[in-house]
Amino acid sequence: MTSNVALTTDELSVTYTGNEDVKALNSVSLEFPSNQLTAIIGPSGCGKSTLLKSLNRLHEIQPNVEIEGDVSLGDQPIYNTDEPAPEIRRRIGYVPQTPTALPLSIYENVAYGVKIHGDYEDSAELDEIVESYLRKVNLWDEVKDRLDTPGAELSTGQIQRLCLARSLAVEPEVLLCDEVTSALDPISAEQVEETLKSLKEEYTIIMVTHSMDQARRLADDVVFLYLGELVEANDARTFFENPQAERTKEFISGHGASTYLEESSDESDSEVQPDEQADGSRDRPAAVEQ
Amino acid sequence: MAESTESTESSRTRGRLSTRLRRERISSVWFTVAGCFAIGIFVLIVVTMVYQSLPLLQEFSVAQMVTSSNWNPGENQFGFLPAIVGTVYVSILTMAMGTPIAILTAIYLAEYAEGRMKTLVGTFIDVLAAIPSVIFGLVALLVVVPFVGNYLAPAFGSSATGQGIFTVSLVMSIIVTPFMISLSVESLEALPDELRETSLGVGATKWETIRTVLLRAAGPGIFSAVLLGFGRVFGATIVPAMLIGSQTQIPDSPFATGQTLPTLIVNDFGELMSLPLTQSALIFVGVMLLVVVWLFNFSAMLIRRRLKRRWQY
Numbered sequence: 303m304t305s306n307v308a309l310t311t312d313e314l315s316v317t318y319t320g321n322e323d324v325k326a327l328n329s330v331s332l333e334f335p336s337n338q339l340t341a342i343i344g345p346s347g348c349g350k351s352t353l354l355k356s357l358n359r360l361h362e363i364q365p366n367v368e369i370e371g372d373v374s375l376g377d378q379p380i381y382n383t384d385e386p387a388p389e390i391r392r393r394i395g396y397v398p399q400t401p402t403a404l405p406l407s408i409y410e411n412v413a414y415g416v417k418i419h420g421d422y423e424d425s426a427e428l429d430e431i432v433e434s435y436l437r438k439v440n441l442w443d444e445v446k447d448r449l450d451t452p453g454a455e456l457s458t459g460q461i462q463r464l465c466l467a468r469s470l471a472v473e474p475e476v477l478l479c480d481e482v483t484s485a486l487d488p489i490s491a492e493q494v495e496e497t498l499k500s501l502k503e504e505y506t507i508i509m510v511t512h513s514m515d516q517a518r519r520l521a522d523d524v525v526f527l528y529l530g531e532l533v534e535a536n537d538a539r540t541f542f543e544n545p546q547a548e549r550t551k552e553f554i555s556g557h558g559a560s561t562y563l564e565e566s567s568d569e570s571d572s573e574v575q576p577d578e579q580a581d582g583s584r585d586r587p588a589a590v591e592q
Numbered sequence: 593m594a595e596s597t598e599s600t601e602s603s604r605t606r607g608r609l610s611t612r613l614r615r616e617r618i619s620s621v622w623f624t625v626a627g628c629f630a631i632g633i634f635v636l637i638v639v640t641m642v643y644q645s646l647p648l649l650q651e652f653s654v655a656q657m658v659t660s661s662n663w664n665p666g667e668n669q670f671g672f673l674p675a676i677v678g679t680v681y682v683s684i685l686t687m688a689m690g691t692p693i694a695i696l697t698a699i700y701l702a703e704y705a706e707g708r709m710k711t712l713v714g715t716f717i718d719v720l721a722a723i724p725s726v727i728f729g730l731v732a733l734l735v736v737v738p739f740v741g742n743y744l745a746p747a748f749g750s751s752a753t754g755q756g757i758f759t760v761s762l763v764m765s766i767i768v769t770p771f772m773i774s775l776s777v778e779s780l781e782a783l784p785d786e787l788r789e790t791s792l793g794v795g796a797t798k799w800e801t802i803r804t805v806l807l808r809a810a811g812p813g814i815f816s817a818v819l820l821g822f823g824r825v826f827g828a829t830i831v832p833a834m835l836i837g838s839q840t841q842i843p844d845s846p847f848a849t850g851q852t853l854p855t856l857i858v859n860d861f862g863e864l865m866s867l868p869l870t871q872s873a874l875i876f877v878g879v880m881l882l883v884v885v886w887l888f889n890f891s892a893m894l895i896r897r898r899l900k901r902r903w904q905y
Binding site for chain 2: 391
């Protein structure tokens with residue numbers, strides 16, 4: 303849609319070295335458009351998280367990881383560059399899969415990165431920053447009376463929004479989210495999804511998800527990985543309605559099929575009308591019958 | 593035919609069930625007995641020690657003995673102050689030297705060391721922890737005592753034989769550091785990687801992550817490690833007995849000789865136990881040690897709980 307590209311990968315390969323070398327990502331070249339939400343999908347172990355973590359050099363903290371190729375933020379490379387990794391990671395934020403509160407108060411959790419970078423004049427400005435980002439993730443009203451209590455005392459859903467606030471507070475250009483709703487109950491997950499939806503106007507969000515439904519609901523663009531290879535990257539409508547690659551078709555229909563089959567086999571004992579099941583499922587039940 | 597098989601089968605399983613239930617009851621009794629054994633031993637020790645120190649407590653007041661520095665059991669003078677001061681002195685000096693080294697090493701091992709280096713350093717620390725302390729005492733007599741006596745103490749303007757508070761503290765800090773390191777490394781390595789990723793993900797450096805996030809999150813564990821070290825120093829016997837010089841006086845410098853509560857017991861119990869009041873006095877020293885260690889553990893538990901709540905993640 304918009305022609306602006308926030309992040310580009312150029313022949314990016316990631317290898318886990320060890321007793322046996324495992325190539326987790328094989329020469330992936332991609333463009334992530336700015337101010338859009340791109341979902342990275344694929345079966346477990348296809349390299350989704352590997353791709354995400356190599357986008358802001360977070361993989362460097364692990365031993366035995368080799369990275370080839372490069373990633374560019376705008377037109378600036380992030381690997382072959384003099385810019386130190388912490389500054390890269392400030393500009394490309396990361397929210398992990400598990401909701402993680404730092405061992406600090408709610409206030410300090412949000413202020414954490416801001417304080418490190420010294421991006422504020424005085425404590426009044428810091429207060430303002432903390433409040434504005436807590437509002438941005440719809441958490442302010444729930445926590446404004448207990449900013450000094452430990453962040454870990456919040457519910458997991460609240461902690462995940464706290465994580466978003468903390469990441470956003472350092473004003474990143476891109477936000478990487480690793481299955482941020484997978485550890486949450488449905489209601490909290492929905493709140494986090496709402497938050498992400500409202501954020502994508504302002505930020506470039508790249509999100510790993512294993513839920514096709516979530517990708518359909520949120521994504522503007524979809525990247526499909528399979529065994530470390532890029533299979534297809536397209537805007538969401540084309541991807542779901544008119545997938546180009548054979549494997550994408552299989553994955554989309556197969557995914558729908560497995561959901562449908564699980565559901566119907568669960569219900570088969572109680573003899574629920576299979577038609578109702580099929581109609582209720584938004585995935586393609588037609589593909590199942592073959 | 594079929595019916596009879598069925599009924600024998602059911603009576604057999606029923607018989608088996610009652611055996612199983614009986615075993616269940618007996619086994620739970622055994623476990624309870626084993627658990628209560630710990631309580632029994634505890635009560636036995638406390639009752640024996642308090643009972644045995646009563647003769648002394650009937651003669652002298654605790655306040656008087658704890659503040660007097662005259663220790664002369666032959667003449668019924670039981671001033672515990674020198675040994676108390678010596679114990680506190682050694683403990684604080686040991687921890688002041690050992691704790692920073694322990695925490696720095698633990699951070700290095702858990703967060704910085706990689707591959708072969710990590711294995712190497714880690715193995716050596718485990719090996720150090722496994723050396724019996726009497727061997728540290730022997731080596732220290734040959735190496736540390738002459739070094740302190742000939743070079744270190746004169747450099748600070750005091751003349752000393754080399755035996756004394758400082759020597760004990762130095763050696764004790766080498767003895768307890770491996771324990772503190774192992775426990776601290778465990779606490780740090782038990783932290784989820786998400787903490788590191790979260791912190792690095794907003795642009796923190798590794799050191800900022802360690803200082804603000806990891807040391808807090810692992811704080812209660814590290815705190816326990818330090819307190820366990822403290823407890824070990826407090827009750828240490830053989831190394832202080834070999835190296836402290838065993839003169840019951842209030843030390844006037846770190847290089848002075850002295851006495852700790854445990855060394856007071858080991859140095860005097862052989863010959864002087866024949867005097868009933870002295871025996872009672874030495875057992876009372878044991879009571880004081882126990883009480884202090886318990887107080888220590890108790891307050892440690894309270895503080896740890898507070899830290900855990902405050903620094904939860």
